[in-house]
Amino acid sequence: MAILQRAQPRIRQVTTAHLTQTMSLLELSRAELNEWLNSSLASNPALEVVEPETCPSCHRPLYHSGLCPMCHPPKDEPIVFLSTPPSRRSSNEETDNLPEVAQPVTLADHLMGQIGPELNAEERSIAQYLLARLDDNGLMPEPPFESARFLHASPALVEKVLHAIQRCDPPGVGALSTVEALLIQIESLAENGSVPAGVREIIAGHLEELAHGEFANIAKSLHLNREAVEEAAHFIKVNLTPYPGRAFYGAGTSRSSSDPDLYREAEMTFRVQPNNPTGPLIVEVYAPLSGRVRVNPEFRQMVRTLTGAEREKWNEKVEEALLIDKCLRQSQNTLLRLASSLAEEQRAFILGTDRELRPLTRAELARRLEVHESTISRAVSNKRAALPNGRIVPIARFFDRSLSVRDMVRSIVSDESKALSDTEIVSLLDKQGVHIARRTVAKYRAMEGILPMSLRRAQHSQHAHGRATA
């Protein structure tokens, strides 16, 4: 199979600006790919979109010559097909009879919905940029003046928009730091009820100590008694979150509050067959457009009649269009094969729990699909998958070596009656056939936000996970 990296150097020169992106189509997210394609279509008259053939019985677009994967499902392999989001569908393709998988609104959409109405056009485009920059936790990683420089907008205006964002629903979004996010949340809580004494001060100056459970130190430096500090700590734990983007709105599944990717679009959706739950999975991979692109034959014909510089100029466009077409097919093809492999390999994980994730490396999959391993890396990074239970997870998670063990640790701790030490957890895991070092259990614990044994005894039925370090 021709590998993307092999594209001839001659062409590489032709399309400088776009080519770098073309080479890495695989690593673009759904939205980015969309945007890229739109701009390519707009700037290249040689490109045209052709309607796909559709399956005669279900009217689903057929991307490959051959049978419709839904109407003629393969026997053992997963059923994989490309599909286009409803807004971009060409004709009125019938809505599918596929089982519903929750497709939540993105965090950015949610926020834009709140602030959009109050903003004028310029402010809105600033907001759009800012929202796109929010990280997984809903925090703003870049100071307003930098955004302003990038946008060529006045810093004051950018700040104004940012402040508008910060007043929005998941309290704390758009904050520049964890501390700021917490403080904003406090303000929002203070409007409705009272906030225990010391909470603000602890957030502002003693977060580190709080994370380590050093109540005595805090009490001393704030001149409070220990009870007050504990009360404040409890309040913080229950009411505040350092990850504003993850929680608060849209009561999704119980897990959702800790899943930052929930509010991003998925690039593929895994489902079970409604009438054949034990059969192969169905995988829907999203494509930026229904149908496919090609070089407009009339345009090409027209170019042939030109001469000299004119001809050169438009020929470049034709070459570029050819390349775009090729790369698009190439990347979609790999994506489909990747999806299929994942559905097959990680079926148990997709249907079940984290614990059932099989260790799988990118390199291994690359060998199997006969592509370069960097190809897999690109395809996997920056993408998300929707699972049948409605969760949206980063596709990189399919390659997480320790996820299943971390899940075991989590359940060991939640089932414990007498707070276990890391060493004890090691031996419990040993019995279940998992052999890891004590130090490693400690790290997993930290990753899961589980406090050390000594700080774990107290409250058990609390649903909030305490984790406050950056």
Next chain:
DNA sequence: CTATGGCACGGATT
């Protein structure tokens, strides 16, 4: 003395 976190090393992964 036990439990745990920090640091750093080496090997695997990307």
Next chain:
DNA sequence: AATCCGTGCCATAG
């Protein structure tokens, strides 16, 4: 080549 991950060693707190 850069980064990530599991681990061992050591310091520190209780």
